Each structure stands twice: as structure tokens, then as C-alpha cells.
Amino acid sequence: MPVTVAGCHGWFHPPALPALGRGVVIVAPEGHEALLAHRGLRDLAMRCAALGLPVLRFDHPGSGDSPGERFRLEDARAAVLEAMDWMRAEAGVTEVALAGLRLGALIAAQAASRRPGEVAALLLLAPVAQGRTHRRHMLLAAQVGASRDDWVDGIEVAGHLWPVEELEDLAGADLSAALCRAAVPRVMIMDRAAASARRVAPAVAFEALEGLESFLAPAHEARVPVGAFDRASAWLAEDASVATGAAEVAESLPRPVGGGAIESVLRFGPGGSLVGVLCSPAPGQARRTAALLLNTGANGHVGVGRFGVRLARRLAEAGIPSLRMDLPGLGDSDAPEGADPAVAPDPFADFLVPAARAGRDLLAAEGASRCLAVGLCSGAHAALRLALIDSRIDGLALFNLPAFDRSQGGAPALDGGPPPGERPWLRRPRMLVRRLKAEADRLLARIGIETGLDAPSAWMRRLAARRVHVLLGYSRGDRGLRELRAHFGRHGRRLCGFPLVRCRVLEGTEHALAPLAMQAEAAALIEDAALRLDSVEAPVGANTGHRDRALPGGLPNLALPAR
Incomplete structure (x- = not known):
């Protein structure tokens, strides 16, 4: 269930009966690793809860769905201590264990060192042993696409900023020193190699963490180390006494996130299996148009570089409510029955599209009469398919759509790379055939003959007839x-025949829009699209003509051809 801890967004996993008196606080890493590890840490939490352990996982201040713009190490350490207090006060546990991954493991150890002897057990998964080494790795990552002149105030890594003072704080962090001060009676390190862990803390228990590389791989390729997490959860439950009473934990109330916006975590869809965050503008400021934000790849609704969160809060400032939702098996939504817990579903799977429809149902129930569906990569694919089956989708904002029709081949890989199995020597002939079919389809459609030679052209005509x-x-x-x-x-010049279709090529080259500059450019376009849609005077979807009102200060018309 969603909870608020230390002002942060969190999830509480109630224990199976008989409940144990030991609670577990899971401390996530930061930045891109937190995004990659989200599904796995949720799996670990559920395994611990199944053994009777009450479990809390939460987003650090300034990260994930929590309020704030910047992650700060000191805020993260303080939040872990507050989370321990929350577990005792709200969940009724008598002792608390900490489980951290990567930088989260180092933060957990540092938090424990501030209350020596108070943490019952400490599980460290592939921990960052020395902050200065981790800082060096981040500096190397930040060099991609940046110059030394960009580092005056700090660095940007995968859409996350690290100010200079935070890098200095990180450089001074040391896991061995923290463990010596923490005086935790039981410590387990799970890492890829015994030697590396024993150099950090030779006196603690060690187990190999098989499959670490595949766990922290891109979300659509990642595999949760189920066996290792079974052992980890069993270790956390060892010697824990049965709880003497049951505590009732209350779900979180809507929380302010700045700019007058309020966010609510909602369960909806079949059996409440879907999860989304409704971001509402300040009271009385909501427009009639709302945005439905869909997953990118197999990542959760927070988005690559936290783009989903930043976009939702920017739209709220413009009066546009939004729902950033997780499709089945992604983020915090439940997976379909019988799904493999180790892997995420195919983000292009057909069964995800009807689930997205439940998001539109929720927005309608919240009073949104118009809806802009927004997607990046596979999210764009789902948004387009949703618009084709649900006439309540009045606008689309599709970024880096890999293919209009994946059945025709040629769709790039999820990371934007070459199409899997592509034969380069066939690329030009195949492109020529497809262009000829599309041109024939268009010419015949002009005289009223629908041939189905080019499905995307037919889809665009359907959307145009609905004034989407x-x-x-x-x-x-x-x-x-x-x-x-x-x-x-070329440049989509044939789309000029559709006056409500606009196209734009962004300045940057990154497929997932992780760089902050690309996020800002895309967010401005999406905000402008939402305001244009909201400004339509005639009912959207009607067969009557209408004009768009000019928006003061809006972006210029981006009609094709694009640059």
C-alpha cells in the first residue's frame, strides 16, 4: 500500500501471517540504477513480506515520486533514520533491519552508524565500498556528450544532477568505516566476488550475488536474481520473533509536490492491479484536458532520468492534470497471472493496450473530458494503439516511435539501435517496396478506395476523421x-495533408531523452500540445470543422516539413 514516510513516497508491504516483530527498510540506489533496480527491489520486498516481515521501500527525497528536485546524500541518510522510526511507530515492529543496493547499501550503513547497535541486521547488495571510486565512475559517465566546462556547478548523469558539494560528500564516504561504527550484530554482503567483499569487511558473512550484471541491465533485458533474493529474504527473517500484536498502517493521503500541485497514488483497473500517480494542479486551476503518461520500455512510471515525474509536475503548473501509470508487470503494477517473476513483459505486447484504457477511464472519472496520450518509444506504440481503439483519446504526443506498424519489419531495437536481425543489404530494397505501397495506398484513398496496402496511412486517416x-x-x-x-x-512530408499532425526533430540524439536539455525540449512540446488541444472550441471528435485558438506565448506552429 502507498504510504508517506519522512515526506517521501513509499510502499508498505504488509506481512503474511504469522507476522514477525522485525521490520525491513529497503534502501534503493540513486539515479539510473534506482530505475533499473525498481522491479527487483519490489520483488525482494514481496518475498520478505511472504515470510512474515513487514517491509517498507521508499524513494529518497528529490528522487522517484518523492517531492523535491535534487537528490542529496544527507537528506537520504536522514530519511532512512526517519523510516526506521516510522516502522516502529506505524508498523509496530520491535526491531528494524536495513537492506540496501549499490549506493543505497552505503547510505544504509552510514545511517546505521549514526545509531550504533540499533539496527538488528544489515543486508548489503553489491555495495558501493568507497565513495571516491563511485564518484570517479560517475565522472567518466558524465564525460559522454559533455565538456569540462559543463562541470562548473556539478555533473549530469543520465538525467540526474550531482552538484559539486554532493560529489565531495560522496568522495568522503567509506563502507568499512561506517560498518565499524554501526555495531550491527548481523551483516551480510552479497556481491559478485568474495574477494571484493572481504576486503571491505572481513568479519561479516558473504554470499555470491549471481546474475548481478543481468539484474542491473536495461529494464527490458533485466532478470531478477530470484534465487539470491530468496536466500536474502530468508536471512533477514532468521531468528526474528513473532510479533505480539498487529498494527494498522494507513494509506498515504494526497501530498503536495510544489507549485500548488498535489499527487495521489491510486490503484485501479481489474482487481486494483494497476498503479498510477495522479498529479493534479492547484485547486480550481485544472483544465478540461488531462495527459495519460505511459511507460517507456520496461521502466516504471518515474521515467528515464525522472522524465515522467518532471513532465507531470510541469503540466500541473500549466493546469493540465496527468496520470503517469504502470502497465501490467511494469513498475508497481501487478504482473499477469502466470508471468515469470524474473523478467518484465514485452513492452510491445498487445495485452498492455487494453490496460492503458483503464487509465483513460480513471481520468474520465476525475472529470477530464479530453485526453492527450503521451508515450516515448514503446510507450508511443501503446499510445497510438490506444487511440485507434478508444475514441476518448483526443490527442497524441509520440516521441521516438520505433515503428508505426511493427508487423512490417524495420522496427529499431528498444534502445534505438538497429532492428534485431536486420540484413543491411536488404534495407534499401525493402524501404523502396514499402514506400511504393504507401504511395499507392494514398493515391487510391484519394478516390475513395481503401486497400489496406499501408496500415499506418489508413490509421492516420482514421485519426484525422476524428480530429485527433x-x-x-x-x-x-x-x-x-x-x-x-x-x-x-522524407521528413514525413506526406503528413502535410493532415492539418492536425505536427512533427519535430529534437536537438539531441539520445533515444530515451535522458539528458535534461532534451527533457526540457520535449516537455515544452508536450505542454504546448496539451494547451492546443484544450483550446479547441468545437468538441474534439466531432465531424464539424473547428479552429485552434492562438496561444499567447505558445510555440510556433511546427507543421511539416520538419527541419
Whole structure:
């Protein structure tokens, strides 16, 4: 159940009966590793809860769904201590164990060192042993696409800022020193190699963490180390006494996140299996148009580089409510029955699209009469398919859509790389055939003959008949531009026949829009699309003509051809 701890967003996992008197606080890593590890740490929490351990996991201040713009180490350490107090006061546990991953393991050990002897057990998963080494790795990562001049105030790593003072704080962190001060009676380190762990703390227990590399791989390729997490949860439950009473934990209330916006974590859909965060503007400021934000790849609703959160809060400032939801098996939503717990579902799977419809149902229940569906990569694919089956989708903002029709081949890989199994020598002939089919489909459609030769062209005509606003955005050089060319000509010039379709090529080249500059550019386009949709005078979806009101200070019309 969603809870608020130390002002942060969290999830409490009630224990199976008989409940134990020991609670577990899971301390996540920061930045991109937190995104990659989210599904795995949720799995660990559920395994611990199944053994009778009450479990709390939460987003650090300034990260994930928690309020704030910047992650700070000192705030994270303080939040862990407050989480321990919350477990005792609200969950009724008599002792608390900490379990941390990567930088989260170092933060957990540092928090324990501030209350020597108070932590019952400490589980460290692939811990960062020395802050200065981790800082060096981040500096190397920040060099990609940046210059030394960009480092005056700090660095940016995968859409997350690290100010200079935070890098200095990190450099002074040492796991061995923290463990010596913490005086924790039971410590377990699970890492890829025994030697590395024993150099850190030779007196603690050690187990190998098989599959670490595949666990922290891109979310659509990652595998949760189920066996290792079974052993870890069993170790956390060892020697824990049975609880003497049961505590009632209350779900979190809507919380302010700045700018007058309020966020509520909601369960909805079949059996409450889906999870989303409703971001509402200040009271009395909500417009009639709402945005539905869908998952990117197999990542949770927070988004790569926290883009989902930043976008939702920016839209709220403009009066646009939004729901950033997790589709089945992604983020915090439950997986379909019988799904493999080790892997995420295919983010292009057909069964995800009807689930997205439940998000539109929720927004309608909240009073939104119009809806802009927003997606990046696989999220764009789901948004487009949703618009084709649900007439309540009035606008689309699709970024780096890999392919309009994946059945025709040519769709790039999820990371924006070459299509899996592509034969380069067939690329040009295949492109020529597809363009000829698309052109024939268009010419015949002009005289009223629908042939089905090019499904995307037919889809665009269907959307145009419903007066659906469409924004297509692409990173510079993105392989999805090939698909745009295959169906609609170079730079999508054939889309000029659809007055409500706009296209834009972004300044940056990163497929997932992780850099903050790309996020800001895409967010401005999405905000403008939402305001344009909201400004429509005639009912969207009607067959009557209408004009868009000019928006004071809005972006210029981005009609094709794009640059």
C-alpha cells in the first residue's frame, strides 16, 4: 500500500501471517540504477513480506515520486533514520533491519552508524565500498556528450544532477568505516566476488550475488536474481520473533509536490492491479484536458532520468492534470497471472493496450473530458494503439516511435539501435517496396478506395476523421525517422495533408531523452500540445470543422516539413 514516510513516497508491504516483530527498510540506489533496480527491489520486498516481515521501500527525497528536485546524500541518510522510526511507530515492529543496493547499501550503513547497535541486521547488495571510486565512475559517465566546462556547478548523469558539494560528500564516504561504527550484530554482503567483499569487511558473512550484471541491465533485458533474493529474504527473517500484536498502517493521503500541485497514488483497473500517480494542479486551476503518461520500455512510471515525474509536475503548473501509470508487470503494477517473476513483459505486447484504457477511464472519472496520450518509444506504440481503439483519446504526443506498424519489419531495437536481425543489404530494397505501397495506398484513398496496402496511412486517416491532434517527436538521427520516411516520405512530408499532425526533430540524439536539455525540449512540446488541444472550441471528435485558438506565448506552429 502507498504510504508517506519522512515526506517521501513509499510502499508498505504488509506481512503474511504469522507476522514477525522485525521490520525491513529497503534502501534503493540513486539515479539510473534506482530505475533499473525498481522491479527487483519490489520483488525482494514481496518475498520478505511472504515470510512474515513487514517491509517498507521508499524513494529518497528529490528522487522517484518523492517531492523535491535534487537528490542529496544527507537528506537520504536522514530519511532512512526517519523510516526506521516510522516502522516502529506505524508498523509496530520491535526491531528494524536495513537492506540496501549499490549506493543505497552505503547510505544504509552510514545511517546505521549514526545509531550504533540499533539496527538488528544489515543486508548489503553489491555495495558501493568507497565513495571516491563511485564518484570517479560517475565522472567518466558524465564525460559522454559533455565538456569540462559543463562541470562548473556539478555533473549530469543520465538525467540526474550531482552538484559539486554532493560529489565531495560522496568522495568522503567509506563502507568499512561506517560498518565499524554501526555495531550491527548481523551483516551480510552479497556481491559478485568474495574477494571484493572481504576486503571491505572481513568479519561479516558473504554470499555470491549471481546474475548481478543481468539484474542491473536495461529494464527490458533485466532478470531478477530470484534465487539470491530468496536466500536474502530468508536471512533477514532468521531468528526474528513473532510479533505480539498487529498494527494498522494507513494509506498515504494526497501530498503536495510544489507549485500548488498535489499527487495521489491510486490503484485501479481489474482487481486494483494497476498503479498510477495522479498529479493534479492547484485547486480550481485544472483544465478540461488531462495527459495519460505511459511507460517507456520496461521502466516504471518515474521515467528515464525522472522524465515522467518532471513532465507531470510541469503540466500541473500549466493546469493540465496527468496520470503517469504502470502497465501490467511494469513498475508497481501487478504482473499477469502466470508471468515469470524474473523478467518484465514485452513492452510491445498487445495485452498492455487494453490496460492503458483503464487509465483513460480513471481520468474520465476525475472529470477530464479530453485526453492527450503521451508515450516515448514503446510507450508511443501503446499510445497510438490506444487511440485507434478508444475514441476518448483526443490527442497524441509520440516521441521516438520505433515503428508505426511493427508487423512490417524495420522496427529499431528498444534502445534505438538497429532492428534485431536486420540484413543491411536488404534495407534499401525493402524501404523502396514499402514506400511504393504507401504511395499507392494514398493515391487510391484519394478516390475513395481503401486497400489496406499501408496500415499506418489508413490509421492516420482514421485519426484525422476524428480530429485527433498528433505530435510526432524524434531525436536527431533516431532510427524511427526511417519508419516515418517509409510511410510518409522524407521528413514525413506526406503528413502535410493532415492539418492536425505536427512533427519535430529534437536537438539531441539520445533515444530515451535522458539528458535534461532534451527533457526540457520535449516537455515544452508536450505542454504546448496539451494547451492546443484544450483550446479547441468545437468538441474534439466531432465531424464539424473547428479552429485552434492562438496561444499567447505558445510555440510556433511546427507543421511539416520538419527541419
